[in-house]
Amino acid sequence: MVIGSAMIAFLLLGLAAPLGRRRPAVAGLVHLACLPPSLLLLALGLMHLAAPPGTPPQIITLPLGLPGLAGHWRLDRLSAFFLLVVNLPAVLAGLYGLGYAPHLPRPGRVAPFLPLFLLGMNGVLLADDAFSFLLAWEFMSLTSWLLVVADDGNPEAGKAGLTYLSMAAFGGFCLLAAFALMAADGGSFDFALLRAHPGGGGGVLAVLLVLLGTGSKAGMVPLHPWLPLAHPAAPSHASALMSGVMTKVALYGLIRILFDLQPVLGWQWGFALMLLGAATALTGVFYALMQRDLKVLLAYSTVENVGLILVALGLAAAFRAYDQPALAALALVAALYHVLNHSLIKSLLFLGAGAVVSATGERDINRLGGLLNRMPVTGACFLAGACAISALPPLNGFVSEWLVFQSLFHAPSLSHWAMRFGVPVVGVALALAAAFAAVCFVRAFGTVFLGRPRSAAAAAAREAPLSLQLAQVVPAALCLGLGIFPVLVSGGLASVVAPLLRVRLPTALLGWPWLSPIAPGAGSYSALMLLLTGVALAITTVLVVHHFGSQRTRRAPVWDCGTPCALPEAQYSADSFSQPLRRVFGRPLLAARELIDMPAPGDTAPARFRLEIRDPLWDGLYARLIRLVNRLADRVNRLQSLTVRHYLLMMFWTLVAGLVIVAVRPPL
Amino acid sequence: MIPLLWGILHTLLVVAAAPWATGLTRRVKARLQGRRGASCWQPYRDLWRLLQKDSVIADSASWLFHITPYVVFVAVWLAATILPTLTTDMIMTPAADLIALVALLGVARFFTALAGLDAGTAFGGLGASREMFIASLGEPAMLMVTFSLSVLAHTTSPAHLVEFVLAGHVGLEVSVGLAMGALLMVALAESGRIPIDNPATHLELTMVHEAMVLEYSGRHLALMEAAAMMRQLLFLSLIICLFLPWGIARPGDAAPWLLVGLAAWIAKVAALSVVLAAYESWIAKMRLFRIADFLGGALLLALLATIFLYVSEAL
Known part of the structure; x- marks a missing residue:
């Protein structure tokens, strides 16, 4: 009932918005009007998660859909958790859009589709039969495509839109075929019947098609090339939703089918998923490291994080196949934790990137710089996001990465030799990806927000309006909160995972205040304890330094070993920053070539340096x-x-x- | 109550002993080079002198530049606090494991690199870029060492690893040797020693860590230097804790054992510092792009350590 009214509100908003397309202010109001239904769905998800364990899922059947097949909709714990993941960034995007949308080149082409996009994503989460699921899925694809091509003055956006549409069509087709195969075996499109006959549907081909269909939407390598084209082309708050949320909806589809509808899978699937995830993580972060366009960089970083989640999902599937439900639950909790974290962090970063782009008009990070002094709130929030996504404690990104590593470190208990030798290799890939992510975000934050401005536009930047600031401060605070109180989150996630794996993680192992998932002695982490000790040490340091040392600070021109250069171009640029890694890894992976055109001695022509990076895939x-x-x-x-x-x-x-x-x- | 007390004592110990270990390394190195060298206590005098001076900050720097020395110092101090030195019975033992330790050092590195970029100079960027390049290979190698040890001991907590080693579960294993080799290589890289980086260089183009902190002065520089010294001590303690823990006091031991643990730790730190100085005098600094081979080798050793575990199990 409540869900229905929220969904109808989205629909009506989408339909009503074109009436005011001539007035930019209406676009802002439409975004503001997205807040109440999003908040409602958010509250609903939270309430369902907070209900005592064993609460039955809410089911509703509507006379919609194919003849003879009513539309089935269902709210269980998994859907409720993903309602949270979808609608929290949706609230932020709505708030952000209030100040942001009226200044877009074509606000009338954005405002109607955002509520419809939210409707599609929420619909996927609640659908309980194949027809409704696919309908909502395609609705989500189409509306997001319309957001990608919203800026009709940009030829790149048109190209990106075409690529995206083809990939979306491919993914949708794969899912359609997969459901047809599952229905042919089990005899129904209804998820409830599929659930009742585990092991019935479809076999190897169906699982493969599901993997292709959902993987193409989530950005799994090698189906990812559309993602860094399409996500950055949309307006920034839509990019935030596409990168932060839509990829998660795709992963929801994967989890729903692999862990709920098709729960009998061999360990080989887990192994394959793990390897794919590792390849995705490494590829994504490595490409992110080489990008100059801030939004493309963020989109590639999404690919990396999807890879990390896929590794955790693969581990969960493998543990389940080997009948180790506690470890499977741990891996699945790690995956879901990272889903939540990444949806928040990536929304935060895209919203920050949007604020930077609208303040300077530049997306090339080599033409930015020094923005931390000019946009303090945006800068501080972006720094929080960069720290969180680089998995620095005590922020939330570290907790989920820690959980993924903990479950990975216990994977060698699986006895098959392929797992035993595969897992360390996946471990190396994940460790490299984590380290590269830190390099990537030092580079991004350092070039955009630190140093001296590299262009007039960057020097003249002003702080974003209040609604944009608010939409960044809230997720930054949540990143800290989710990082400091991991036990609360993992407890909630354990209740999400319990019905899927039919195992309840013992609360003693998830106990307060230590997060100690395996056994009390096997490694534990307490962010609160670390933070409190850190604060105590920091206070001691400050007191000691200020008591015994000089307290005076002088401002002076930069020293730079006595030979400062006034040209902002003399600073390290983003390309120079990534040069060592490009030299070492770039040639084999990216076909990176540095072309240096050096004039002959005596010739006064300038030397030229050109960098070529191609995607071999x-x-x-x-x-x-x-x-x-x-x-x-x-x-x-x-x-x-x-x-x-x-x-x-x-x-x-x-x-x-x-x-x-x-x-x-x-x-x- | 007792663990809390030892915890505080240990926290103060690591910060107080760090300059001494650095001073010892410098002195031994000077003797090996035929110089008399400054006393082991010289780093304390240097830090004190820096503390008394005014801090000069570049016009173009932001607020991040002011807070970074404190963040870096506290992050390294925190990492040193959670690592057992004289006893494994400390209140902070369960708060963080080796993965968190690696991440805390990551925090320090992240902010140091950002501060290097903050003033907008070429040298700062050069240092930051190189430091992150080195770390992007060193950090995975350290995580893989953790991985191989956790496969062996089923724990990532340093205190429980000590228990495992002391209980005699580890004989002379190839894997442990490989993991130790990998960790030694990473330790050289992460604490900025030759052949990766030269802490005593005066040529800007060969600097890595020193180039990042080039713009710092006064108390801020003192904190950055102290953090670097503490990080070196931390890596020595890490090697001692994981591979040579004999002598460390354990839960339930009486107070005199703590003195034994303290003496053993000091002796081992001194011995390792001497070895480090000898090694540094013996070897030449590496070209920057050779570091990838060096640390890639460390990563591979750590991976092999894990794989040999299965092989030895299968035999």
Whole structure:
């Protein structure tokens, strides 16, 4: 009932928004009007999570959908948790849009689609039959595509939109086929019936299709190239929702199908998921490290984090297949914790990037700099986000990464040799990804917010309006909160995981104040304790230094070993920052080439330096695929101008072929 | 009550002993180079002198530049606090494990690198870029050492690792040797010693850590220097704690055992400092891009340590 009214509110908002498309202020109001339904769904999710364990899921059946198949909708703990993940950033995006949307180049092309996008995402979470699920899924894809192409003055956005639409169509097709296969075996599109016949549906092919369908939406390597094109092309608050939330909705689909509807899987699937996740994490972070465009950098970092979540999901599947439910629950809790963390952190960072872009008009980080002095609130919030995503304690990113590493470190207890040798390799990949993420965000924050401004636009930047600031301060505070009180979160997540794996993590192991997931002696972490001790040590340090030392501080021109250079270009740029790693890893992975054009001695022409980075995956796979499709399309094009005789002949042969198939096929 | 007391004592000990360990290394190194060298207590005098001076801060720097020395010092101090030295029976033992220790050192590095970029100079950026490059290989190697030890001992907590080693579960294992080799290599890199970085260099282009803190002066520089000294001591203690824990006091031991633990720790730190100085005098500094091979080797050793565990189990 309450859910329905929130959903209808989204729908009505989306439909009503075009009426005011001539007035930019209306766009802001539409965003503000998204707040109440989002808050309502958020509260609902929280209430369902807070209910005592064993509370039955809420089910509602509506006379919508295919003939003979009513629309089934269901709210269980997993959906409730993801309602939280979706609607918390939605609230922030709405708040942000209030100040941000009216200043977009085409606010009328954004305002109607944001509420519809939220409707689609919430619909996916609540759907309880394949038809409703796919309907909401495609609705989500289409509305997000409309947000990607909202800026019609930008030719890049059009190109990104086309790539995104093709990938979304591919993913949707995979899911459609997967559900068809599962329904053919189990005999129904209804999730409740699928759930009742575990192991019924579809077999290997269905799982593979599910992986492709949801993986393509989540940005799993090698299906990721659309993501860094499409996410940054949308307006920043929509980018935040796409990167922070839509990828999580895709992962929700994966978790729902693999852990709820298809709960009998071999360990091989877990192993494959783990390897894919490791490859995704490494690829994503490495590309992020080389980007100059702030929003593209953030989008690649999303790919990395999706990889980390996939590793945890793979571990959970493998543990379950080996009948170690406690460890499976731990890995799944780690995955969900990171889902929540990343949705918050990535929203925060994209909103910060949006504030920077609207203050300076620059997305190239090599043309920014010194913004921390000019935009203190945005800068401080972005710093919090950068620390959190680099997994620095005591923020939330560290807790989920710690949990992932803890479950990974216990994976060698699985006896199969492939797991035993695979897990250390995955460990190396994750450790490298974590370290690269820190490099990436030192580089991003350092170039954008520190140093001296590298362009006039950066020097003239002003702090963002109040609603934008508020939308960044709230998630920054939540990052700290979720980091300091991990036990509360993991307790809630244990109740989400319990019905899926039919195991309840003992509260003693998740006890207060230590987070000690395996056994009391096997490694524990207490953010609160660390923080309090840290504060005590900090106070001691400050008191000692100020009591025994000089308290005077003088401002002076920069020293720089006595030879300061006034040119802002003399600072380290983002490209120079990543040069050592580019030299070491760039050539094999990115086909990175540094072209130096040095004039002859005596010649006064300037020397030129050019950096070329290509994506071998795009060149090797996607560019070829596009050429193939184009060639096929040319061939098929000829079919459009045949004579009637030819068309009749084709119909005849089709009929014959159909009859032959019916004749040869064994009776059902 | 007792663990709390030892915890506070230990916290003060690590901060007080760090300059001495650095001074000892410097003195031994000077003797090996045929110089007389300053006394072991010289670093205390240096820190005191820096503390008395005014702090000069560049015009272009932001508030981050002011707080970074405190953040870095506290993060390293906190990391040193959770690592057992004289006893494993401390109140902070369960608060963090080795992964958290690596992350705390990561906090210090993250903020040092940001401060290097803050003033907007070429040298600061150069140092920050190189430091993060070195860390991006060193940190994974350290995590993999943790991994191989946790496969062996089923724990990531340093105190429980000590228990495991002291209980005699570890014989002469190839894996442990490999892990120790990896950790030694990482320790050299992370504490900024030759062959990775040279703490005594006066040539800006070869600096890594020194280049990042180039703009600091006065009390801020004192804190940064003290943090660097403490980090070196921390890595020595880490090697001692994980691989040579004999002599450390354990829960339930009487007070005299703590004195034994303290003496053992001081002796081991002194011995390792001498070894470090000898090694530094013996080897030349590496080119920057050779570091990738060095630390990649450390990462591979740590991975091999894990894999050999399974092989030795299978045999």
